[in-house]
Amino acid sequence: MNSFGRIFRVHIFGESHGECVGITIDGCPAGLALSVGDFTADIERRKPGAKGTTPRKEDDLPIIKSGLFNGKTTGAPITILFENKNTRSADYEKLRAVPRPGHADFTASKKFGGYEDYRGSGHFSGRLTVCLVAAGVIAKKLLHTIEINSAIIEIGGEKDLEKGLQKAIDAKDSVGGIVECTVKNLPAGLGEPFFDSAESLLSHAVFAIPAVRGIEFGTGFAAAKMFGSQHNDALKDVTGSTFTNHAGGIVGGITNNNELVFRIAIKPTSSTPIEQKTLNIETGEIENFSVKGRHDLCIALRVPVILEAVTAFVLADLMLIEQKIPRVIST
Amino acid sequence: MNSFGRIFRVHIFGESHGECVGITIDGCPAGLALSVGDFTADIERRKPGAKGTTPRKEDDLPIIKSGLFNGKTTGAPITILFENKNTRSADYEKLRAVPRPGHADFTASKKFGGYEDYRGSGHFSGRLTVCLVAAGVIAKKLLHTIEINSAIIEIGGEKDLEKGLQKAIDAKDSVGGIVECTVKNLPAGLGEPFFDSAESLLSHAVFAIPAVRGIEFGTGFAAAKMFGSQHNDALKDVTGSTFTNHAGGIVGGITNNNELVFRIAIKPTSSTPIEQKTLNIETGEIENFSVKGRHDLCIALRVPVILEAVTAFVLADLMLIEQKIPRVIST
Amino acid sequence: MNSFGRIFRVHIFGESHGECVGITIDGCPAGLALSVGDFTADIERRKPGAKGTTPRKEDDLPIIKSGLFNGKTTGAPITILFENKNTRSADYEKLRAVPRPGHADFTASKKFGGYEDYRGSGHFSGRLTVCLVAAGVIAKKLLHTIEINSAIIEIGGEKDLEKGLQKAIDAKDSVGGIVECTVKNLPAGLGEPFFDSAESLLSHAVFAIPAVRGIEFGTGFAAAKMFGSQHNDALKDVTGSTFTNHAGGIVGGITNNNELVFRIAIKPTSSTPIEQKTLNIETGEIENFSVKGRHDLCIALRVPVILEAVTAFVLADLMLIEQKIPRVIST
Amino acid sequence: MNSFGRIFRVHIFGESHGECVGITIDGCPAGLALSVGDFTADIERRKPGAKGTTPRKEDDLPIIKSGLFNGKTTGAPITILFENKNTRSADYEKLRAVPRPGHADFTASKKFGGYEDYRGSGHFSGRLTVCLVAAGVIAKKLLHTIEINSAIIEIGGEKDLEKGLQKAIDAKDSVGGIVECTVKNLPAGLGEPFFDSAESLLSHAVFAIPAVRGIEFGTGFAAAKMFGSQHNDALKDVTGSTFTNHAGGIVGGITNNNELVFRIAIKPTSSTPIEQKTLNIETGEIENFSVKGRHDLCIALRVPVILEAVTAFVLADLMLIEQKIPRVIST
Secondary structure, eight states, rough: OOOSSSSSSSEEEEOSSSSSSEEEEEEEBBBBBTTTOOOOOHHHHSOSSTTTSSSOOOOOOOOOOSSEEEEOOOOOOOEEEOOOOOOTTHHHTTTSOOOOTTHHHHHHHHTTTTTOOOGGGGGSSSGGHHHHHHHHHHHHHHTEEEEEEEEEEEETTTTTTHHHHHHHHHHSOOEEEEEEEEEESSSSTTTTTTOOOOHHHHHHHHTTTTTTEEEEEEGGGGGGGGGGGOOOOOSTTTTTOSSSTTTEEEEEEEEEESSSEEEEEOOOOOSSSOOOOETTTOOOOOOOOOOOOOOOSSSGEEEEEHHHHHHHHHHHHHHHHHHHHSSSSSO | OOHHHSSSSSEEEETTTEEEEEEEEOOOTTOOOOOHHHHHHHHHHOOHHHHHHTOOOOOOEEEOOOSEEEEEOSSSSSEEEOOOOOOOOOHHHHTTTOTTTTTTTTHHHHHTTTOOOOOGGGGHHHHHHHHHHHHHHHHHHHTTTSEEEEEEEEETTBHHHHHHHHHHHHTOOOOOOEEEEEEEEEETTTTTTBOOHHHHHHHHHHHTTTTTEEETTGGGGGGGGSSSSHOOBBBBBBBBBBBBBBTTEEEEEEOOOSEEEEEEEEEEOOSSSSEEEEEEEETTTTEEEOOOOOOOOOOOOOOOOOOHHHHHHHHEEEEEETTSSSSSSSO | EEOOSSEEEEEEEEEETTTEEEEEESSBBBBBOTTTTTHHHHHHOOOOOOTTSSSOOOOOOOOOOSSSEEEEEEOOOOOOOOOOOOOHHHHTTTTTSSSTTTTHHHHHHHTTTTTOOOOGOOOOHHHHHHHHHHHHHHHHTTTTSSEEEEEEETTOOOOOHHHHHHHHHHEEEEEEEEEEEEEESSOOOOTTTTTHHHHHHHHHHHSSSSSSEEOOOOOOOOOOOOOOHHHOOOOOTOOOEEEEEETTTTEEEEEEOOEEEEEEOOOOOOOOOSSSEEEEETTTTTEEEEESOOSSOOGGGGGHHHHHHHHHHHHHHHHHHTSSSSSSSOO | EEEEOSSEEEEEEEETTEEEEEEEEEEEOBBBBOOOOHHHHHHHHOOOSSSSSOOOOOHHHHHHHHEEEETTSSSOOEEEEEOOOOTTTTTHHTTTTSTTTTHHHHHHHHHHHTSOGGGGGGGGGGHHHHHHHHHHHHHHHHHHTTTEEEEEEETTTBBBBHHHHHHHHTTTTTEEEEEEEEEOOOTTTTSSSTTOOHHHHHHHHHHSTEEEEEEETGGGGGGSSSSSSHHOOBBTTTOOOSOOTTTTETTEHHHOSSSEEEEEEEEEOOOOOOOOEETTTTTEEEEEOOSSSSSOOOOOGHHHHHHHHHHHHHHHHHHHHHHHSSBOOOO
């Protein structure tokens, strides 16, 4: 459902064109210093405005409604809201009969019997990822000795990112990309056999990010083309350091004290300026369809900070389960 | 932990060289006809013996200890054991000081303080996948109108599977592979926003299978190289059928009534006949290491039926949540 | 944690003297008609103002932030806030060194290392029960054919409630009470063996209500004094109706189509006008202590509607698990 | 479902007259010394044979199938089976048309469509409580500094237990009783707001024990008759010790470092030698009915060790969540 985690738990809610989106973070240790300012940097990183991202202006100020007292977390649930402003619902309402290709319009309608808030993808909107970022900010503070970094490493099939983006601009189309995440200083021993392997939990959370189509750890799909003697990482010393890191920091579902490395594939933005065909559900006719709203040419550009965030809250939960973060932070 | 699912729940236990491995399936509807014979075909498919798989003979007879009465499920938990026979623990005990590269030996020891049953990977062994297959058999019977198929589509980087395998034999090394799973006749509407998307739950369960390094849905990683206008699947009719299926049957985390398609990357078997280097934890020296036990040259060969099984129990759970399978099967 | 339920799930947050208290209801079927007006009656019933309740005026207007569209639930999480107004934090802040007897002041401080919001019991305040009432309103609408009623049946040891309350007023002290809940038209078959018996889930939720000290089903504690031949309820017909109802509608943890009946014991309000002794944690001295704030003489007076609410959301969850409520309400 | 716990998790399975009953304990820390002998004392305490208990001889030898290696727990799930011997199914099979009053026969049949294993109450049998005892033995070893004790304090309404039992023998009927549980040396801070209060979790688990009809903490139902000034426990010192213990060791849902005290009501054994009336479902007639099988005159006599067991595994889970038990026991 809209919840994730065992000890450090997140509960997400809200719709793109409703009053707000929000998230409740439950199980966060007490005593963690936290202020609205802590959120600024990561929320800015997610914001549109750069080349290839939507010009829609979002005023993403986190409103902390609970769980904070005298500048520190209290151990009670932290609920954070982001108000929705500057929405233009009219852009979407006329599309009701014409499910947008690549969007959740059709599947949401099938699942929720047409009662879903369809405006701007409603609860399925990428807008909700700002909530993930907020949860990630808190998780990162808990994991302060651990360094989580994400970056786009490919756009539209190009390692030269400018070139990949230009391809989209030239074609007046949208493009996808690949985002890599690395985590340094992660202790060994995180991940729970059998079903809660580190990869299982990370991928579970990662596929909640809209537009993700694949995930691979370490050498990933390329490992399927290797010999065992090439792929195996030989131990270097008793800390668990290995000479190579094809495993990407996880063996047997458990972290091994090497750098955690994984990559995700982001599909091209479904909303593309190119005219496409789709079904008009009311008339039963195939119609030409073209998106007029404000959208990202390459949604992957906004994903790195979101990927860091989900990685952070998955790891924070595993650290709490493994008792490597205490339930009260004493300063 | 060792549990998975919300309504249709599986709990796995056991070790490779202990008395048995086993699984409890809880939440299975009552009234489903089930016999030991139902397990034969899938368990045979998982068995070694074919070219490229280990000659270790496993007598995998499911012993149903509970939850079955007069040939039908009762609604109470179904516990199934598989006894371990023909184990040669001595093969492994001498390796205690020398964690095998690519295996969970080191990480398990770090996590469980050296108390883990290390013989033959213990609880981390591929041996436990016979339990997944058993749960899959039951789930498939629940999903009898739905067709789940998995197959290897690449071995050692070769689409010609014989050729890929021969490569490993020639090199006296192990190889990896890619396994594809397709599901036909799956209804639209399965998957739960936000965190329990169909991809999230499938990938969560899939990464519990040892040796999986990546998963991709539909066009997957290749989608990251496409334009939006190419990747979008246009609706063909009101059932949700689309002209193309780049999405692989899931949009917005919810099934869309098209064929579900995903692929997983399997790393080369960690146990390779090739001599490798690894650390001797007791002496602190890097030693030459060579596996003498019975192992698969290509573990991917045994994965298809396992992949079908986890797919089946994930989908059975989603179908129960969505009330598309009743809690009592009336015949 | 702050979550309850398997399909119909509630997540509670907020503090007595923070900005708001709130609740997220996840897993509610789509298509349920809902308006702010639906909450009025039950919220009024919980309000203070009657004889024996606190004069603190709470303006309890539910603010629905998500999950509602065109007057119907969407299937997405419903988040409801209640703003805190008219709080007088100064009443509490001076009590920091003097944990109030009977309150969570001391235990919260031990658990959360002193970082908890201690004002007016913070997250432990009875104020949060307005959120339970809100969730109950939605659950009751889902259970519209089922009749849930709670009433006080004893105050301060007296069946005559006026008399019991007068006792408290005369003694200038607070009193406890007993609240009974009955549920009519509940179908047979609700409750899940082994650990999710109907009594298990109801009692789990009920003990989240502050001040509850006991629960008993049917004849309850009196059953321990009966003979088996007296206590057993003989079946009357194939619907499950019994001649007597000592079991209170649940046998073997599963509802049996008779009236569900249970009672809970509410302790006297911890805040009593009577002067008491307590420890000053800073000085280590035992001090005289007297409550000056606004409080209920008998908190039990406000419990019936809260008890109905938790009963309703427990039953709604069991009904969804048992597939007796659909995931989309078609009108 | 048949699972309980967040970190220390138990999964129960089996039927009274099937091959076995069993339990899987998942999340138990690694490194805990454990042997079959550890189970003897508590299993003996649960055994029948004393005055008032059934003469059915159960040879309750725990068979540990997994999770134990070299005499210590491994961190992997511990599955324990108890074989069923000496069962006389014929006693029960003839009762199919005549649901026994007070038993789960009718409700189980309604819930599971008649597919349930009805022999000797099947999965609803008190037989499964031997599994609870086994889980309790492990939990108690984890909690070795904490002292859990249960005892019957009333039988058939009599504090003099011999007298209460004689009442049943004289009346050739069954009687109920009250069992008290106390826990010494429990640290403060256990229990999780809002829904996982210590009382919530204890009562959840307690009501899974067959025949429990009520639970009360501390002064319990009697608290409802007290004044606040009487009921409040004044703090004595900074450890949390109070002059009185009406709260029974839990305030605000969290343990307060005083003795935990609670009582449960056990109904009279449903199977009584007294002839009763019940419905014959096949004929629709009310028939005379009399139990011929082997049964306990007072099932409460066997409950204390079971109550200790569920108390122990609830507390072990809370201790792990609160990080007061490590994930690896170093000796």
